[in-house]
Amino acid sequence: MNDSPVPVVLWTEATGNAPSLGQQFRASLEHAFIIMTRRRRFALAAALTFLPALVPIMESFFGRSVHALMASELFTRLAEKLFIDLLSPLLGLFFATLLIAEDVELRTISYILTRPISRTAWVLGRFTAFLMAAAPILLVSLTITALACGVKRQGFVLSNVNDFWLFGHYVAVQTIALAAYGAFALFLGAFSRRPIVYGVLLIYGWQRVATFVPGVIDFLTIQKYVDGLKPVLATQRNLVSIQTALGTFQREVFAIGAAKAMVILILMIMVFLGASALSLRLREFGGDKTAGA
Amino acid sequence: MTVDVVRQPVIEARDLSKWFGEVVALNNVTLSIAPGVTGVLGPNGAGKSTFIKLALGLYAPSRGEIRVLGEPPRNNRRVLARIGWCPEVDHFYDHTTGFEFVYWLCRYWGMSPRSARAAALEACEMVRITDRMDDPIDEYSKGMRQRIKIAQALALSPELIFLDEPMNGLDPRGREEMYALIRSLGDRGVSVIVSSHILYEVERITDNVVLLVGGTLIAQGRVRDIRELIDRYPHTIRVVSDQPAQLAKRFAGDPGVFAVETRGDTVTIRTLTPDDCYETLNILAVKAPGWIRAIECADNNLQAVFDYLTKKTVSGV
Numbered sequence: 236m237n238d239s240p241v242p243v244v245l246w247t248e249a250t251g252n253a254p255s256l257g258q259q260f261r262a263s264l265e266h267a268f269i270i271m272t273r274r275r276r277f278a279l280a281a282a283l284t285f286l287p288a289l290v291p292i293m294e295s296f297f298g299r300s301v302h303a304l305m306a307s308e309l310f311t312r313l314a315e316k317l318f319i320d321l322l323s324p325l326l327g328l329f330f331a332t333l334l335i336a337e338d339v340e341l342r343t344i345s346y347i348l349t350r351p352i353s354r355t356a357w358v359l360g361r362f363t364a365f366l367m368a369a370a371p372i373l374l375v376s377l378t379i380t381a382l383a384c385g386v387k388r389q390g391f392v393l394s395n396v397n398d399f400w401l402f403g404h405y406v407a408v409q410t411i412a413l414a415a416y417g418a419f420a421l422f423l424g425a426f427s428r429r430p431i432v433y434g435v436l437l438i439y440g441w442q443r444v445a446t447f448v449p450g451v452i453d454f455l456t457i458q459k460y461v462d463g464l465k466p467v468l469a470t471q472r473n474l475v476s477i478q479t480a481l482g483t484f485q486r487e488v489f490a491i492g493a494a495k496a497m498v499i500l501i502l503m504i505m506v507f508l509g510a511s512a513l514s515l516r517l518r519e520f521g522g523d524k525t526a527g528a
Numbered sequence: 529m530t531v532d533v534v535r536q537p538v539i540e541a542r543d544l545s546k547w548f549g550e551v552v553a554l555n556n557v558t559l560s561i562a563p564g565v566t567g568v569l570g571p572n573g574a575g576k577s578t579f580i581k582l583a584l585g586l587y588a589p590s591r592g593e594i595r596v597l598g599e600p601p602r603n604n605r606r607v608l609a610r611i612g613w614c615p616e617v618d619h620f621y622d623h624t625t626g627f628e629f630v631y632w633l634c635r636y637w638g639m640s641p642r643s644a645r646a647a648a649l650e651a652c653e654m655v656r657i658t659d660r661m662d663d664p665i666d667e668y669s670k671g672m673r674q675r676i677k678i679a680q681a682l683a684l685s686p687e688l689i690f691l692d693e694p695m696n697g698l699d700p701r702g703r704e705e706m707y708a709l710i711r712s713l714g715d716r717g718v719s720v721i722v723s724s725h726i727l728y729e730v731e732r733i734t735d736n737v738v739l740l741v742g743g744t745l746i747a748q749g750r751v752r753d754i755r756e757l758i759d760r761y762p763h764t765i766r767v768v769s770d771q772p773a774q775l776a777k778r779f780a781g782d783p784g785v786f787a788v789e790t791r792g793d794t795v796t797i798r799t800l801t802p803d804d805c806y807e808t809l810n811i812l813a814v815k816a817p818g819w820i821r822a823i824e825c826a827d828n829n830l831q832a833v834f835d836y837l838t839k840k841t842v843s844g845v
Contacts, residue, residue, distance in 0.1 A: 255638070262635035273623045342619040346680070349584050350636040351609035357636075516603050519587050 259352045263360020264367070271330060271368045280329050281372050287317045288379040307398065310384040314405040315465055318377050319412050320458065326369045327416030328434040334361040335511060336424030344520045354515040358421070358508055365417050370410050377406060404466050412461045415500050418507035419457060425511040425518075451489055457503065463496030536598060538563050538688050538719045539583055543592035546578050553578040555743040556592070561721065565714040567730030568723040570740035576723040577616055579740065580690050583721070584613055597688060609637075612686035614677045616693040616723070620665045626676040627652060627661040633680045651683035652676075656705070670697035678706075688719045695729050707732045762786065763802040767795045767809065768822040775819050778812070779805070793821075 271277055291309055335358070338344040347357060381402050416438065423430035423437075442456040453459045491499075539561040546554040554575040568576045581587045582594050585602035593600065601607045620629060630651055634644035652661045655675040665673065674697045681689055691710070695703050710733045713720050724730050730737060731751065739746040769775045775795050776788045784801030799805045806823075813820045 258638050258640065259636070262632070262638075266632045266635065270621060270623070341621065342617070343621055345581075345584075345586055345615060345619065346613075346633055347636060348586055349608055349611070349613050350633065351605035351638060352636050353605070354603075 256353055256356045259356040260360045260363075263352070263357045264364045265360075267334060267361040267364035268367055271364060276329065277368065280326060280369075284322055284326070284372050284376045285379065287313055287322070288376055288383050290317075291380065291383040306384045307401070310381055311401075311405075311466075313380055313384070314377060314409070318373060318380075318405070319409050319461060319465070322373060322376075323409055323412040323461075324416040324420075324434075324438045324457075326373065326413060327365075327420040328431055328438065330369055331362070331365045331417035331420035332424040332430035332434055334365055334421050334424060335515075336428075336430050339424075339428075339520060342520075344515075348515065348520055355509075355512040358425075358512040358515070362418065362421055362508055365421070366410075366414060369413055369417070373409055373413060374406060377402075377409060401466060408461065408464045411464060411497070411500055412457075414504055415457050415461065418504040418511075422507040422511050425514040454489075454491075457500070460491065460496040460500045460503070463491040464493050464500075536563075537561055538597060539721070540595045541579075541582075541592065542594075544579075544582065544589055544594050545591040546575075546582055546587055547590045552743050554582070554740075557740075557743075557745045558592075559738060559745055559748050561719075561738065562736070563717075563719045564736060565710060565720045565722065565734040566736045566738060567734050568721060568738045568740065569725070569727055569730055570723075571725050573742070574725070574740040575743040576725075576740055577692055578743075580613075580692055580721065580723060584611070584690060610687045612681035612684045612689040614681040614689075614691045614694055616696065618673050618677070620673070622666075624665055625662050626657060626665055626668065626672070626679070629665060629676060630661075630680045630683050634683050637684050647683045647685075648679075651679040654682055654709070655679045671699055671702050674698055675702070678709075686718065688721070689713065691720060691722045693723055693725070695724065695726070703729070710734075762798045762800055763805075765797045765799065765802065765805055765809070766824040767797065767820055768793055768824075769795055769820055770818040771816075775812075779808070782808070 290313060291306075294309070335344070338347065419438075420430065420434050423434050427433050438457075442458050445453045445456045446458055537560040539559075541557050541559050544554060544557040545552070557575075557579070568579060570576050578587065582589055583596050583601060585596075585600075585604060585608065588602055595601075596607050597610055599607050601611075621632070624632075627648055630648040631644050634647045635641065637644075639647060649658070652658050655678050657672060657675045657679065660668070660672060661676075665676065668676065674694065678691065678694060681691070694710075695706055698706055707729075710720055710722060714734070722730060722733060735750045735752070737751055738748045767775060770793070772790045772793055772795050776790045779785050779795075779797050779799075780788050782799070782801075782804070784804055785797055785799045787796075787798040789796040797805060809820060809823055813823075
């Protein structure tokens with residue numbers, strides 16, 4: 236360390252107004268995006284996300300079934316079951332749980348909390364970085380899958396306006412699902428020490444159970460509202476009879492309209508992000524739990 | 529006309545306590561720290577880091593209050609914009625170079641990319657790490673990590689800077705540079721709070737100290753003031769002599785002396801009246817030159833004061 240005079244003010248703006256929220260948001264976004272995309276797990280997640288594109292190709296070349304699906308039918312199934320129901324929450328758990336949890340684990344959160352940065356701007360920046368990293372992966376993979384569905388099949392080509400509209404619809408639903416699951420995962424990361432474990436239990440455990448159990452308990456899941464946005468009617472999509480060892484049960488389906496579902500999902504995202512920002516204000520992140528540590 | 533410049537305290541704590549479950553980390557601390565360089569001293573577990581984290585707003589007080597630069601610090605962006613912090617423990621982002629680390633923390637402070645680059649570069653120069661600043665932090669030595677942590681705190685040009693055990697991991701030259709840097713910051717009007725459990729380190733950079741032991745404030749003030757506190761308690765004087773046996777015998781009967789030990793050519797005198805002892809030694813030095821080759825006051829170093837106070841507190845005396 237040199238003995239040269241230390242400038243009292245390196246950053247002249249420091250003497251003026253407080254930093255703008257926009258600059259804080261941008262700093263959080265850019266940093267989180269760089270951190271996320273530098274990880275090996277990002278490449279791994281991207282590679283995994285592209286695997287569904289192989290399904291229609293393999294099926295078209297090696298499938299021997301006389302009941303072979305039409306291209307649009309195959310794409311619809313893949314988009315709903317794989318991309319929206321499986322990959323969107325998976326990417327949320329993969330990345331968004333770590334957006335805050337990793338800073339807590341590495342204890343770099345204490346640097347953030349000793350900066351004059353708005354907690355909300357920081358959380359929003361991180362969340363946006365997640366969307367910017369994960370949404371294009373899903374989009375590209377879904378596009379390849381859609382194109383692959385047309386290989387050696389009739390009935391689904393993206394040059395057709397209706398097909399293109401259907402594709403666009405699924406892209407939108409997939410992105411909203413990603414945002415909802417991402418916000419939920421971020422919230423888990425802000426509040427718990429094992430966000431991935433809780434996330435898997437809640438999303439792939441509780442949510443699956445709730446959607447099969449008769450009654451309105453499925454209204455306490457994200458999937459209920461994501462399903463409400465899908466192009467296929469709820470009555471066609473939902474399982475109305477449940478077969479068990481004790482017999483077959485009929486399940487009443489309470490459908491929810493797309494507009495309501497959309498509003499509720501947006502509210503959910505806002506609540507999860509707001510709660511995450513609030514946790515940063517309320518929790519103590521000093522790192523030491525013993526005297527003088 | 530004389531204008532009195534009122535120096536507002538940079539930190540004020542009143543009945544400040546912090547506990548984690550049943551563990552009391554800080555107990556009823558009331559103090560006021562004036563601008564300038566101040567050392568927060570205490571052994572491990574004294575509550576130094578807890579005190580600093582309360583001042584940074586990372587912890588909320590369990591009881592009492594703390595004000596930094598006149599305001600409560602927790603979630604207070606006005607206060608946070610004016611302070612910097614170098615933590616004791618290494619916390620870094622993965623896959624990040626030293627420069628990037630400082631740069632991003634400047635960005636989080638609200639700087640534009642251009643300002644953040646300039647500030648990060650200047651801070652890296654200040655801690656002399658420019659030649660390695662583009663290397664991953666994972667490859668840094670302990671001393672380099674310490675420097676880069678200090679750089680991120682300096683880059684913000686704070687009015688008040690907290691350095692938690694900043695000398696940890698630095699080699700002797702690095703420590704000397706750190707002493708100079710902290711003194712330089714103080715000279716430039718930056719208030720610096722330095723925590724340390726090594727009193728010699730603090731003695732090198734400031735005369736203002738706060739002593740914490742077991743979460744309790746033991747003493748606060750200038751080193752010499754604190755030393756006055758113990759004037760009524762035993763002082764230790766070591767004398768190197770050609771005639772240790774005679775010298776020991778000479779002091780053994782003095783009223784204020786309660787112990788005399790001889791080891792080789794060194795006589796250790798423990799006394800409650802150090803001034804009388806020094807006067808006697810001066811006389812002897814003139815009258816019997818061979819008797820006294822060197823005099824060393826073991827309490828001159830702050831460590832002795834600290835050890836004394838610590839032992840007294842721990843034993844409950």
